[in-house]
Amino acid sequence: MTTELFSPLLLRSGQVLPNRIAKAAMEENMAGEGQLPDEQLLSLYRRWAAGGTGLLITGNVMVHAEALTGPAGVVLDEKAPLEPFTEWAKAGKSGGGAIWMQINHPGRQIQADMPGVVWGPSDVGVDIGKRSGRFGRPTAMTPEQIEATVNRYAVTAQRAEKAGFDGVEIHAAHGYLLSQFLSPLVNKRTDQWGGSLENRARMLLDIVRVVRASVSPSFAVAVKLNSADFQRGGFDADDARQVIEMLEPLGVDMVELSGGSYESPAMTGRPADSRTQAREAYFLDLAKDLVKTSPLPLMLTGGITRRDTAERVLDTDVAVVGMGTALAVTPDLPERWRQGREADGQLRPVTWSDKALASAASMAQVRHQMRRIARGSSPRPGTHPAIALVSEQRKQRRALRSYRAWLSQAQAAA
Numbered sequence: 001m002t003t004e005l006f007s008p009l010l011l012r013s014g015q016v017l018p019n020r021i022a023k024a025a026m027e028e029n030m031a032g033e034g035q036l037p038d039e040q041l042l043s044l045y046r047r048w049a050a051g052g053t054g055l056l057i058t059g060n061v062m063v064h065a066e067a068l069t070g071p072a073g074v075v076l077d078e079k080a081p082l083e084p085f086t087e088w089a090k091a092g093k094s095g096g097g098a099i100w101m102q103i104n105h106p107g108r109q110i111q112a113d114m115p116g117v118v119w120g121p122s123d124v125g126v127d128i129g130k131r132s133g134r135f136g137r138p139t140a141m142t143p144e145q146i147e148a149t150v151n152r153y154a155v156t157a158q159r160a161e162k163a164g165f166d167g168v169e170i171h172a173a174h175g176y177l178l179s180q181f182l183s184p185l186v187n188k189r190t191d192q193w194g195g196s197l198e199n200r201a202r203m204l205l206d207i208v209r210v211v212r213a214s215v216s217p218s219f220a221v222a223v224k225l226n227s228a229d230f231q232r233g234g235f236d237a238d239d240a241r242q243v244i245e246m247l248e249p250l251g252v253d254m255v256e257l258s259g260g261s262y263e264s265p266a267m268t269g270r271p272a273d274s275r276t277q278a279r280e281a282y283f284l285d286l287a288k289d290l291v292k293t294s295p296l297p298l299m300l301t302g303g304i305t306r307r308d309t310a311e312r313v314l315d316t317d318v319a320v321v322g323m324g325t326a327l328a329v330t331p332d333l334p335e336r337w338r339q340g341r342e343a344d345g346q347l348r349p350v351t352w353s354d355k356a357l358a359s360a361a362s363m364a365q366v367r368h369q370m371r372r373i374a375r376g377s378s379p380r381p382g383t384h385p386a387i388a389l390v391s392e393q394r395k396q397r398r399a400l401r402s403y404r405a406w407l408s409q410a411q412a413a414a
Contacts, residue, residue, distance in 0.1 A: 004314050005307070005321070006338065009054075011253040011297070013220050015166060018097055019054035020314060021334045024256070024301040024322035025102040025169065025224070027069060027363070028059040028370055029399070034406060035065070035075040036084040042091040044374040048327060049095030052334035055320070056092045057169050057256075060104035060176075061160075063152040065410060066116030069106040069176070072399035076101070076156045079410070082163050089164035100167035100220060101160040103153055107177030108138035108186070115404050119145060120180050121187040121194065128356040146193065146203060149177070154210040157221075167220025170207055173258045178204045179226060182243070183235045201243050205250065212251040222299075223247055224256040227286040237286050241293055248295040256299040256322060257290065259283050284313060291317045305346065307337045328369040329381045345381045352385075361385040364392035 009017040032038025048056055062068050062075045076085060092099030108120035112135055120138035128134070141149070157168045172178035180186040181203045187194050193202050204223070212221050227240050244255050287300045300313050301322030310321040326333055330343040347365050352358040368388040369379040 017054045022055040022322045024324045025057045026324045029070045029072040031072045031074045037088040040374040045091040047331045051332035054097045056099045060102045063156045071403040085163035098166040101165045102169040103156045104171035105177040107180045112136045153207045154214040157211040158214045169222040173224045173226040185234045208250045220253045222254045227257045227283045254297045328366045350385045361389040364388040
């Protein structure tokens with residue numbers, strides 16, 4: 001059995017991760033007033049930092065104030081005050097590990113009741129069957145909007161470094177904007193951003209270039225990429241292999257592999273095409289193939305909860321093990337592994353036949369645990385998913401009212 005789990009990892013930027021365990025990004029949807037991190041987010045990250053994780057990756061931080069994945073999303077743009085982010089970075093580094101900010105634009109994956117814009121590479125809407133109306137109808141981005149969005153990523157990355165974060169992770173997975181450009185099912189463009197994989201990857205590569213040029217050489221730049229979309233005819237493992245090769249010359253430190261989207265929520269173990277039904281390490285089989293040719297260190301996320309599974313992942317030459325839900329249930333899990341212990345329990349399984357609703361309930365369960373941790377309470381993994389979902393919906397309605405008022409005020413002041 002490998003002993004690498006608690007060994008350091010030197011990245012090409014010169015940054016050293018103290019071990020091979022990362023908290024993968026989970027969308028907290030816990031922004032305070034002004035779409036900023038507040039004490040509850042700081043408390044949550046202090047708890048994770050104390051738990052022995054070598055790298056904390058934040059839930060996605062929005063680069064565009066008019067495009068949020070949820071009404072309680074954190075926004076870091078050119079107008080956001082830096083002090084709350086400085087405190088967030090301090091909280092994340094308080095245990096001796098590194099903290100990276102995941103930066104993102106949702107594109108078309110925006111709820112229909114949200115204000116702002118719904119953009120995509122094309123006007124192809126989200127299709128989740130009878131619940132498709134939950135999402136806004138996208139408009140195809142103009143070249144000017146694409147260019148402005150590329151620049152927004154650079155601004156957010158630059159300000160994240162100024163706030164004290166150790167790196168950024170550019171989110172190009174899970175069906176968000178950059179993943180939409182990569183997918184031939186969503187990207188129907190016939191210009192320089194559509195058609196061939198090189199064209200579909202153009203926006204991601206341009207963002208990586210401008211981000212890398214906007215930050216210090218010692219600041220880490222990573223990319224989160226789908227190993228596959230898990231939809232017939234979508235972005236697949238061979239596409240992922242080629243994109244990783246395209247990223248290598250651009251100064252990327254690491255690529256995190258995940259999979260799926262709102263249409264095929266493989267990241268919660270529920271792909272639309274049933275090609276991965278593994279209970280743990282959902283994407284390990286795909287990662288085994290990608291790691292053979294990858295010129296960059298790979299991080300694998302998805303369903304990892306036990307030490308022997310984590311070690312099995314590292315045995316394939318994956319460099320970093322990413323965990324999300326497991327750390328929402330047991331925030332000190334890495335330290336427990338050091339001591340030869342495992343997690344106390346797992347979340348109640350969601351066995352509903354409606355995959356979209358089941359995925360939403362799973363995410364609500366995770367957020368319920370994160371909020372408990374943020375309050376200083378112990379997680380309660382036995383919470384019924386229906387109770388967590390109803391509670392989450394109430395919180396989101398309140399957050400939506402706050403976000404609408406904030407955005408309206410910000411637009412009036414512009």
